[in-house]
Amino acid sequence: MKDVLFLALTHVATAIRERITLFWFLVFPVFMLVLLSLIFGQIGQEGEINFDIALVNRDAGSSDPIGLASMIVGVFEGLGAPQAAGQEPLFTLHRPGQGEDAGAFLEEELLLLRRGRRAAVVVIPGGFGETVAGGTAPSIANEPEPAKLTVYMSRTSVASEMATEIIGQVLSEIDRDILVRSGRFDRSAEIQAQTLWLGQSDEQTRYIDFLLPGIVLMGFFVNGLFGVPGGILFNRDRKVLRRYWVTPLSVPRFLAGFSLGHLSLCAIQFVLLFLLGRYGFGATISFAQPVAFLTLILAAVTFMAFGFLIASLARTANAGMATANILNMPMMFLSGMFFPVAGLPAFLRGVVYANPVSYLVNGLRASVGVESVSFSPGLLIGVPLGWIALSVLVAARKLKWDVER
Amino acid sequence: MSAFRALLVSESRILLRDRMALFFTLAFPLIFILIFGFLMGDIGDVSQSTLGVFMTADADRDLLDKSLAATASMTIQPFESLDSMEEAVTDRRVDFALSWNGDSLLFLYDANRVQENFAFQQVAQGLATDFNLRRQGATSAISVEPIDVGEVASTGWFHLVLPGILAFSVLSSGLFAVSGHLTAMKQRKVLDRLIVTPMPPVALLAAIVAVRLVIVYVSTLITLLVGVLVFGLRYDVSWLRYTVFVACATVGTMGIGTIIALVVRRPSSAGNLANALAMVMLFLAGIYFPIEFMPTFLRAISKGLPLTHMANAMRYATGVMDMAETEFWAITFSFLGIAVLLLPVLARYVVRPLRQ
Numbered sequence: 001m002k003d004v005l006f007l008a009l010t011h012v013a014t015a016i017r018e019r020i021t022l023f024w025f026l027v028f029p030v031f032m033l034v035l036l037s038l039i040f041g042q043i044g045q046e047g048e049i050n051f052d053i054a055l056v057n058r059d060a061g062s063s064d065p066i067g068l069a070s071m072i073v074g075v076f077e078g079l080g081a082p083q084a085a086g087q088e089p090l091f092t093l094h095r096p097g098q099g100e101d102a103g104a105f106l107e108e109e110l111l112l113l114r115r116g117r118r119a120a121v122v123v124i125p126g127g128f129g130e131t132v133a134g135g136t137a138p139s140i141a142n143e144p145e146p147a148k149l150t151v152y153m154s155r156t157s158v159a160s161e162m163a164t165e166i167i168g169q170v171l172s173e174i175d176r177d178i179l180v181r182s183g184r185f186d187r188s189a190e191i192q193a194q195t196l197w198l199g200q201s202d203e204q205t206r207y208i209d210f211l212l213p214g215i216v217l218m219g220f221f222v223n224g225l226f227g228v229p230g231g232i233l234f235n236r237d238r239k240v241l242r243r244y245w246v247t248p249l250s251v252p253r254f255l256a257g258f259s260l261g262h263l264s265l266c267a268i269q270f271v272l273l274f275l276l277g278r279y280g281f282g283a284t285i286s287f288a289q290p291v292a293f294l295t296l297i298l299a300a301v302t303f304m305a306f307g308f309l310i311a312s313l314a315r316t317a318n319a320g321m322a323t324a325n326i327l328n329m330p331m332m333f334l335s336g337m338f339f340p341v342a343g344l345p346a347f348l349r350g351v352v353y354a355n356p357v358s359y360l361v362n363g364l365r366a367s368v369g370v371e372s373v374s375f376s377p378g379l380l381i382g383v384p385l386g387w388i389a390l391s392v393l394v395a396a397r398k399l400k401w402d403v404e405r
Numbered sequence: 406m407s408a409f410r411a412l413l414v415s416e417s418r419i420l421l422r423d424r425m426a427l428f429f430t431l432a433f434p435l436i437f438i439l440i441f442g443f444l445m446g447d448i449g450d451v452s453q454s455t456l457g458v459f460m461t462a463d464a465d466r467d468l469l470d471k472s473l474a475a476t477a478s479m480t481i482q483p484f485e486s487l488d489s490m491e492e493a494v495t496d497r498r499v500d501f502a503l504s505w506n507g508d509s510l511l512f513l514y515d516a517n518r519v520q521e522n523f524a525f526q527q528v529a530q531g532l533a534t535d536f537n538l539r540r541q542g543a544t545s546a547i548s549v550e551p552i553d554v555g556e557v558a559s560t561g562w563f564h565l566v567l568p569g570i571l572a573f574s575v576l577s578s579g580l581f582a583v584s585g586h587l588t589a590m591k592q593r594k595v596l597d598r599l600i601v602t603p604m605p606p607v608a609l610l611a612a613i614v615a616v617r618l619v620i621v622y623v624s625t626l627i628t629l630l631v632g633v634l635v636f637g638l639r640y641d642v643s644w645l646r647y648t649v650f651v652a653c654a655t656v657g658t659m660g661i662g663t664i665i666a667l668v669v670r671r672p673s674s675a676g677n678l679a680n681a682l683a684m685v686m687l688f689l690a691g692i693y694f695p696i697e698f699m700p701t702f703l704r705a706i707s708k709g710l711p712l713t714h715m716a717n718a719m720r721y722a723t724g725v726m727d728m729a730e731t732e733f734w735a736i737t738f739s740f741l742g743i744a745v746l747l748l749p750v751l752a753r754y755v756v757r758p759l760r761q
Contacts, residue, residue, distance in 0.1 A: 020677040028684065035688055039698050040520065051697055088701060114554050114727035116717070119697060132546050146548035154555045156565055156725050159697035165527055168549050172534055178546040185543045191510055193533035198495050199516025210519045321676065322425050326433075330440055339444045340520060342497065343453070348443055371517045372495060 003249060007257025012264050015227065024226055025265065029219040029273055033211065036338070037281050041207040051119035051163040054094040054109035056102055059128040068129040072149075072174060076122070079170065090166070094118070113152055119163035121152040132178060146175075200369040209285045210371070212277040213364045214337045216296070219269045221303050221332060221357060225324045228262060228307025232399070233317035242402050251401055259304060266300040291367040299360040302384040305391035306356070312391075312398040336374075337361050356387045408604045412612035420616050426585075430620050434574035434628040441570070441693075442563055442636045451524045452478045457493050457502035457513075459484040464507040465540075472536040476528070501525040503532070510536065567632045568640075568723045569692035571625045572715035573683065575651060578624070579658025580679035582617040583610065584665035587755055588675045596756065606756035607749050614659050614748065621655045622648070629723070641724030650722050650737045654715050657740025660747035661711070666755040686712040711740075 015021045055076050059069035080093035096105035112118045131147040149171060153164040179185035197204050235241045244254060270287075277283035287293065310327075314320030334341060334348060335357035344352065352358050363380040365371035373380070420426060456479050460466050473481055482499055484490035493499045494513050500521070502513040512529045514522050538545065590596040599609065632638045662679060669675045687693070689703065690712035696704055707713050718736045720726035 020674060020681065023677075023681050028681070031685065032688070035703070038700050038703065039694050049698060050701070110554055111727070115729065116726055128547075146545040148548055148550045151549050151551050152554050153551050155553045156555045157695065158565075159695040162695075162697075164549075164551055169530065171547060171549055172531075175545050175547045176534075179538075179543055182546070184546075185538070185541055189541060190537050191508070191533075191540065193529060194509055194511045196511055196513045197516040198491055198513055201516065203516065204514070204522060205517050205519050207519050210517065319425065322429070325429075325680070326436070330436060333440050333444060340518075341444070344443050348440075365517075370519075372497075372515070 004253055004257040004260060007254060008261035008264060011258055011261025015265055024222050025269060026272060029215050030276060033215045033276060036211055037208050050088040050092055051159060052092045053119055053163060054121040056106050057124045058102055058126045059124045068132050069124045072124060075170060075174060110152055113154055116157060119160045120167055122167060123150040205370045208277060208281045208283045212283045212285060213368055214361060216270055216273050217299055217361055217364060218332060218337060219273060220266050220300050223266060224303025224307040225328055228304055229311040229314060229320035229324055232311040233314060233320045236403060237317045239403060245402060262304050263300055285368040285370060287368060292364060295364045295367050298384050302356050302388055305388040308395040309391035312395045331355055331357050335361050356384045359383045409608040409611055412609055413615055416612045416616040420620060430578050431624045431627060434570055434624060435631055437570050438567055438628055438632055441566060451528055454500040455480040455482050457482050457484050457490045457499035459487050459490045459504045461506040464505045468539055469505050469536060472532055472539055476532045476535045564638055565720060565725055566692060567638060568719040568725060569716040571628055572712060572719040573687050573692060574624060575621055575654050576658050576712050576715060577683040578621045579655050580662040580683055581676055582662060583613055583659045584662045584675035584679060586613055587666045588669060588671055592671060606752040609756050610748050610752045614656055618652060618655050622651050625651055643722055646722040650718050653737045653741040656744035660744040663747055663751040663755055667751060686710050690716055692716055
């Protein structure tokens, strides 16, 4: 037993000493956790995102009885200032300078929009205020036609699409104000849209709660996929394993020590990621429940076994690493770990169904209450167990513990 | 010159025999775009979604139908009861749902669809606004007329992602090409034998660069072709800009990769370091997520990364993004400058046998 524990300790110490292992084992999952929660955790939240937009008021100086153009400019200027200390304004507003030609400014801004330096350019056309105040020109249907405000945008830019959407909402509020002021809309008779969140709680799952189980499993997966074949094959190719075999240590005891070390690394990784998620990003999910705990163990063992499978099939350490590299991205992204996979074509859905990561991600997320169960309980456990069985079988027959002489 | 020619021939043979290197250079970008193309092809496109609708008998159906027709471009699925609709949302048979009982508009969402609910809520907000205006017989006083200034008809976010992936494959190949190959030569003691010949060190580097350059160029063309044929993406490629940029960016990143060859001893370490650098840049360079979605400090980091500028230049060369002509050539020639500065200087330090 002492030799097994010693081997486990050696495995952990070696992994921690190797900077590149440490990178994939800890730095990369932490980087992904921080990056994804900073980006997707705040989509649509004011004070967290910022768009460069330009505003050109071509109605300035014309007859505007209700001061509508000035009001719109005021609203955008308000949104161009931070809403609280330390926050970013929603818009970084670009306006023509004093005495600057508005036409030339607009041309310049449209060029910047095409070049991705602006998310949108809003133009208040000449005569806009007068058109709105004067009841507008009649349309074919004899209904008053709304005065048009032009928003230049670029459909090749997601940021531009999003900024245009937000500008639309801002203008929709202004529109409502105008209608209320002109007596055409009664706010008290307005029907408020209600929201019902269907899930375990009565609010939307927080992104960090959704993300954290995925990142933990990503860490386990990368650890198993690269760490296991790397640990076995490099030591075999550099003839380190051969030195073990001249001692009384047997292969099963070596395997026990190696596996214990690997699972200890997974445990360390889990604790660090969990603490960062909880105290750094305010995650509220709890893994302290039997199903979540068992899923974590099943995941760590499945990915470790998968690592042995790769080590068995690769002839050299470099080939093993290359195989792991090829499998890494497809298995991670075709599992629902980061992106929804429901809309994939049939041939890729086949990969999703064969992929053990899909079941483990869904099982873990469902067990902590941030996703509904997509597979039957039999499949959630059976597919990962099937991969473990297959990997053990192949490893038992094919894995070579010493370089060929 | 004869040394360079001989090395060019031998390097070409080595690369063509190295199935793993060929696979990684040619097929890896393809795996990327096939996965991400299908995953991200319709990202944020709610028109493919389904909205469940339940209306009670006494509710004004015509009014809601008109609003739905005017604002929701998605598939509408009617339900006979609120319970069955709730079940459909939970089971994801519909993406989100709306109940109208004559007094209140209730939008139902699956709380766990954290990545998609934002887009559904945007649709719901527009629908509720239109519905309220219609209900009071009011029409908007102002309306927004969006005008697309893009010169290329976009087919979605993935249209921009693909040139980004091309830039990424140039970067990762460039970073690994010289460092991986040289460290492997050192490890196998091939370099020990070459170094005792009259071969100038820079000739070896030039041969490695020239051979990999061709492979990287072919790889980007194949990836682009798959994007066009499989995903129906349209690019208005300026072949002169494209060719010059890919060549300069490849040699420039190979120059950066030569620094890796200076600091690592083993090919696996070179691969790991190049991979780690490329992955970090991939997520920060605005290739998968727009830079505008990032916090200020990440945006500043992003602007300092070579991959951010490579992706923008590649988008310009493929006609999906506008850019000042001077900026494009400044980026392109910066990479050439890096190569011209680094490769000859570092050649004498990296083309050396491994110290024992």
